[in-house]
Amino acid sequence: xxxxxxxxxxxxxxxxxxxVPLLMVLYFSFxxxxxxxxxxxxxxxxxxxxxxxxxxxxxxVRLAFISTVIxxxxxxxxxMLLAQSQASRQFTLIVLFVIPMWMNFLARTYAWMTLLxxxxxxxxxxxxxxxxxxxxxxxxxxxxxxxIYNFLPxxxxxxxxxxxxxxxxxxxASYDLGATPIRTFFRVTLPLSLPGVLSGISMVFMPxxxxxxxxxxxGGGQFTMIGNLIEQQxxxxxxxxxxxxxxxxxxxxxxxxxxxxxxxxxxxxxxxxFF
Amino acid sequence: xxxxxxSYLGLIFLFLYAPIxxxxxxxxxxxxxxxxxxGFTLDWYRQLFQDDALLTSLYNTxxxxxxxxxxxxxxxxxxxxxxxxxxGFRKSFMINLTYLPILNPDIxxxxxxxxxxxxxxxxxxxxxxxxxHITFCLPFVIISVLPKxxxxxxxxxxAALDLGATPKRAYFSxILPQILxxxxxxxxxxxxxxIDDFVISYFTTGNGVSNLSISIYSMARRGINPKINAVLTxxxxxxxxxxxxxxxxxxxxxxxxxRGNV
Amino acid sequence: xxxxxxxIGLGLALMGLLLTAGCGGGxxxxxxxxxxxxxxxxxxxxxVLDDFEAEFxxxxxxxxxxxxxxxxxxxxxxxxxxxxxxxSDYMINKMIKEDLLLPINFENVPNYDLIxxxxxxxxxxxxxxxxxxxxxxxIGIIYNTTMVDEPVTSWEILWDEKYExxxxxxxxxxxxxxxxxxxxxxxxxxTDEQELEQAKQLLIEQKPLVSSYVGxxxxxxxxxxxAALALVWSGDAVTMSAQNPDLEYVIPEEGSNYWVxxxxxxxxxxxxxxxxxxxxxxxxxxxxxxNAEYIGYNxxxxxxxxxxxxxxxxxxxxxxxEEILNNCEVFEDLGDAQPLYDRIWTEILAS
Numbered sequence: 001x002x003x004x005x006x007x008x009x010x011x012x013x014x015x016x017x018x019x020v021p022l023l024m025v026l027y028f029s030f031x032x033x034x035x036x037x038x039x040x041x042x043x044x045x046x047x048x049x050x051x052x053x054x055x056x057x058x059x060x061v062r063l064a065f066i067s068t069v070i071x072x073x074x075x076x077x078x079x080m081l082l083a084q085s086q087a088s089r090q091f092t093l094i095v096l097f098v099i100p101m102w103m104n105f106l107a108r109t110y111a112w113m114t115l116l117x118x119x120x121x122x123x124x125x126x127x128x129x130x131x132x133x134x135x136x137x138x139x140x141x142x143x144x145x146x147x148i149y150n151f152l153p154x155x156x157x158x159x160x161x162x163x164x165x166x167x168x169x170x171x172x173a174s175y176d177l178g179a180t181p182i183r184t185f186f187r188v189t190l191p192l193s194l195p196g197v198l199s200g201i202s203m204v205f206m207p208x209x210x211x212x213x214x215x216x217x218x219g220g221g222q223f224t225m226i227g228n229l230i231e232q233q234x235x236x237x238x239x240x241x242x243x244x245x246x247x248x249x250x251x252x253x254x255x256x257x258x259x260x261x262x263x264x265x266x267x268x269x270x271x272x273x274f275f
Numbered sequence: 276x277x278x279x280x281x282s283y284l285g286l287i288f289l290f291l292y293a294p295i296x297x298x299x300x301x302x303x304x305x306x307x308x309x310x311x312x313x314g315f316t317l318d319w320y321r322q323l324f325q326d327d328a329l330l331t332s333l334y335n336t337x338x339x340x341x342x343x344x345x346x347x348x349x350x351x352x353x354x355x356x357x358x359x360x361x362x363g364f365r366k367s368f369m370i371n372l373t374y375l376p377i378l379n380p381d382i383x384x385x386x387x388x389x390x391x392x393x394x395x396x397x398x399x400x401x402x403x404x405x406x407x408h409i410t411f412c413l414p415f416v417i418i419s420v421l422p423k424x425x426x427x428x429x430x431x432x433x434a435a436l437d438l439g440a441t442p443k444r445a446y447f448s449x450i451l452p453q454i455l456x457x458x459x460x461x462x463x464x465x466x467x468x469x470i471d472d473f474v475i476s477y478f479t480t481g482n483g484v485s486n487l488s489i490s491i492y493s494m495a496r497r498g499i500n501p502k503i504n505a506v507l508t509x510x511x512x513x514x515x516x517x518x519x520x521x522x523x524x525x526x527x528x529x530x531x532x533x534r535g536n537v
Numbered sequence: 538x539x540x541x542x543x544x545i546g547l548g549l550a551l552m553g554l555l556l557t558a559g560c561g562g563g564x565x566x567x568x569x570x571x572x573x574x575x576x577x578x579x580x581x582x583x584x585v586l587d588d589f590e591a592e593f594x595x596x597x598x599x600x601x602x603x604x605x606x607x608x609x610x611x612x613x614x615x616x617x618x619x620x621x622x623x624x625s626d627y628m629i630n631k632m633i634k635e636d637l638l639l640p641i642n643f644e645n646v647p648n649y650d651l652i653x654x655x656x657x658x659x660x661x662x663x664x665x666x667x668x669x670x671x672x673x674x675x676i677g678i679i680y681n682t683t684m685v686d687e688p689v690t691s692w693e694i695l696w697d698e699k700y701e702x703x704x705x706x707x708x709x710x711x712x713x714x715x716x717x718x719x720x721x722x723x724x725x726x727x728t729d730e731q732e733l734e735q736a737k738q739l740l741i742e743q744k745p746l747v748s749s750y751v752g753x754x755x756x757x758x759x760x761x762x763x764a765a766l767a768l769v770w771s772g773d774a775v776t777m778s779a780q781n782p783d784l785e786y787v788i789p790e791e792g793s794n795y796w797v798x799x800x801x802x803x804x805x806x807x808x809x810x811x812x813x814x815x816x817x818x819x820x821x822x823x824x825x826x827x828n829a830e831y832i833g834y835n836x837x838x839x840x841x842x843x844x845x846x847x848x849x850x851x852x853x854x855x856x857x858x859e860e861i862l863n864n865c866e867v868f869e870d871l872g873d874a875q876p877l878y879d880r881i882w883t884e885i886l887a888s
Contacts, residue, residue: 328599389614392616393614393615393616396615399616399617481611481616481617482573482598482616482617482618483573483598483599483600483617493578493601495754496578496603496752496753496754497578497579497752497753497754497757
C-alpha cells in the first residue's frame with residue numbers, strides 16, 4: 001500500500017515557499033546590480049572579503065562563541081541539578097525554567113534595556129553604594145548578556161534530557177570502583193551527556209550568531225553583526241546582491257557548524273545524512 | 276553542598292525571573308522613570324486598553340498563531356505519514372527538506388520569503404504573514420509526528436485491514452490515536468514558534484498589519500515606555516494561566532495512563 | 538483510497554477557506570474607505586488622525602518609518618499600498634525621477650495657498666506638482682547644560698574625548714554624514730569618493746566616543762539625562778527642551794542641513810482623491826497648528842506661524858534667521874552616487 005502521495009502537498013508547498021526563495025537569494029548573490037541587467041558576477045562575494053566585513057563576521061562568531069561557552073558553563077550544573085532533583089519536584093522546576101522562554105523574545109530583550117540604561121535600576125542600585133553610573137547598555141557586555149539570557153534554556157534542556165535518561169547505576173558503579181566524584185564526572189557523566197551538550201551548543205550558537213535584534217536593541221547599532229548587515233542591505237540600502245551574498249555565507253557558516261556537530265552526534269538516526 | 280546546589284539554582288532562577296518581575300512591578304509605577312518609584316497606578320493599563328493599534332496587533336498575533344498552527348498541523352501530519360511510507364532516496368530527500376528550514380537562520384528565511392513576495396506580487400498583510408508562518412511551522416510538526424510513526428508497530432495497520440477495517444477507518448481508529456501525542460506536540464510547537472516570531476514577520480508584513488513582536492520592537496526603538504511593561508505583564512499572566520491549564524491536563528492524562536498500565 | 542483522497546480535499550479546502558478568511562480579515566469594515574498614511578515616527582498629533590477619521594468617515598491605517606531610506610525601500614518594493622507619505626526633499630526628488638509619485642491635483646488642495654511662498658518652488662519639485670510642504674527644520678546639537686560647561690558652538694565637540702560614551706548620533710546616513718561633511722567643509726551633496734572617504738574616516742574615529750546610533754528614542758534618552766550631547770532634528774529638540782529645561786539646542790557655526798518634509802502621493806495609492814483630501818486637511822490652519830504644537834517642528838504656514846508662541850518663533854536656534862539658513866545646505870538626490878553613500882554608511886556601521 002503506497003501512501004507516498006500524501007507527502008506531495010507538503011513537498012510542493014516547501015518547493016514554492018522554501019526552495020524557490022532560497023534559489024532567488026542564490027541568484028541575487030551572483031548578480032551584479034539590483035535594478036538592471038542581472039549580469040553574473042562574483043563582486044558581492046568579493047566585497048564580503050573586505051577586511052571590514054570579515055571583521056563583522058568575526059565579531060558575530062566571537063560574540064556567539066562567548067555566549068555559548070558561558071551558557072554551557074552556567075547551564076550544565078543547572079541541568080545536573082534538575083536531573084538530580086526529586087521526581088515530584090522535577091516537573092515543576094522544568095516548567096519554571098521554560099516559562100520565561102514563553103515570554104515574547106522581544107519582551108525579554110526589552111526588559112534588559114530598562115535594567116541596563118544609565119538611569120536604570122542597576123545603576124540606581126549601584127548608586128546607593130556610591131558606585132557608577134556605568135555605561136552598561138550599548139556595550140558588548142550588554143549584547144552577550146542579552147544572548148545568554150535569551151538562549152540559556154536552549155543549553156539546559158537538551159543536557160537535562162540526556163542526563164535524565166542516564167542510568168544512575170553507572171555513576172554508582174563508578175563510585176563503587178573507587179572513583180572520586182570529580183573523576184566520575186569527567187569519566188562517566190560528561191562523556192555520556194555529550195550528545196546533549198552538542199545539541200545544546202548548536203541550539204545556542206545558531207540563534208546567537210544570526211541575531212540582529214539583540215545587537216540592535218542592546219548594542220545600540222555599535223556592534224554590527226552579520227544579521228544587522230543583512231537587514232540593512234534589504235531594508236535600507238536596497239542592495240539585494242550584497243545582502244544575498246551575506247545570507248549565503250551565513251547559511252554556509254551554520255551548515256558547516258552543524259556538520260561539525262553532527263559528526264560527533266550519531267543520535268539522530270534517520271535524520272537524513274546531509275546535515 | 277546541598278545548600279550550595281539550592282542557592283545556585285536559586286541564583287539562576289533569579290537571573291531568569293528578575294527582569295520580568297521588575298517589568299511587572301514597574302508597570303504599576305506612576306513615575307515614567309525606571310529608577311524611581313512614584314507610587315502605584317493603573318494608568319498604563321488604561322492607556323493600553325485605549326491603544327487600538329496595540330490591541331489589534333495582539334489580536335493579529337493570536338489569530339495568526341491559531342490559523343497557522345492548525346493548517347501546519349493538518350498539512351504536516353498528512354505529510355509525515357507520506358514521508359514515513361517513503362523509502363530510500365526519496366525519504367532522505369524529504370527529511371533533509373524538512374530540516375533545511377529548521378537549520379536555516381531566521382533572517383535568511385525572512386529575506387528569501389520577502390523576495391518571493393515581491394516577485395510573485397503577493398499582497399503584504401495577513402495573507403503574507405500566514406503563508407510565512409505556515410511555512411516555518413510545518414517542519415516542526417513533521418519532526419514531532421515522525422518519531423511517533425516510527426514507534427508504531429508496522430504490522431498494526433495491516434492487522435486492522437485484515438480485520439476488515441477500511442483504510443480510512445484503519446487510519447482514524449488505529450494509527451491516529453497512537454500518533455496523537457506527536458500531533459499535539461507538533462501543534463504546540465508550531466503555536467509557540469508562531470506566537471514568538473519576530474524576524475520573519477518583520478520582513479514579510481505590510482499594509483499596516485503588525486503582530487505583537489513588531490509592535491514591541493517599534494515601541495522599544497522609540498524609547499522606553501511603561502505601556503510595554505503593562506502588555507508584558509498581561510502576557511506573562513496569560514502564559515502562567517495557560518501553563519497551569521496544560522500542566523493540569525498533562526497530570527490527569529499521565530495519571531490515567533499510569534493506572535492503565537498497572 | 539477514494540475516501541482518504543476526499544479527506545485531503547477537505548483539508549485543502551479548509552486551508553483555502555482559512556487563508557481567504559485571513560486575508561479578508563482586514564476588510565471587515567469594507568463599508569468605509571481606507572487611507573494609508575506612511576509617516577516618520579512621532580511626527581503627527583494622533584488626535585488629528587482620529588478627527589480625520591470622524592470627519593470624513595474613513596479608516597486611517599497609519600504606519601511609521603525611521604529614515605527616508607527605509608521608506609524608499611518599502612515603497613520601491615511595492616510592499617504596501619500607501620496613499621500618503623511624508624519624505625524629505627532629496628528623497629522626493631529621487632522618487633519623482635523614478636516615477637514613484639503621482640502628480641497632485643491641486644484643485645482638491647485649496648489650502649495649499651496657506652503655505653508661505655518661501656517654502657514653495659524647491660529645486661526638488663520645481664513646478665510644485667508632486668509635493669506639499671508639511672514641516673521644515675535643521676539638524677543640530679542638543680546638549681545637557683548640567684553636563685556640558687563650555688559653550689557649544691562647533692560640531693567638533695562631538696569629537697571631544699571628554700564626552701566618551703556620552704553622546705548619541707542619528708542612525709540615518711545623510712544626517713550623520715552631514716556632521717562630518719560640515720567639519721571637513723565639503724558639500725553635503727558631495728559625490729567625490731575621496732571626500733567621502735575622509736568623512737568616513739572622521740566618523741569611524743568618532744565611533745568609540747558614541748554611545749549609540751539612535752532614532753526616535755533619542756528624545757526619551759536625552760530627556761532622561763542618559764547622555765550629554767546628541768545630534769538631533771530641530772523639532773525634536775523643541776519637544777525635549779520642553780520636557781527637560783536643562784537641554785539646549787544649537788545650530789553649530791560651521792553650518793547645518795536645512796530640510797523640508799513634504800506630503801506626497803506614492804504611485805501605490807489606491808485612492809488618490811482621498812489622499813488629496815487628507816493633504817488638504819493637514820494644511821488647514823487649526824490642524825497644522827495642532828501638529829506644529831504637538832511635534833515642535835517648524836511650520837511652513839503663515840497663519841500657523843503667527844499663532845505659535847513668540848518665545849519659540851523668535852528663538853534663532855529654532856526659527857533660524859536668513860543669515861543662518863544661508864549657511865545651511867539642502868540635501869539633494871545623489872543619483873548614481875547613492876550606492877556610494879550606502880557603502881560608506883554600511884562601512885561606518887560595520888567598523
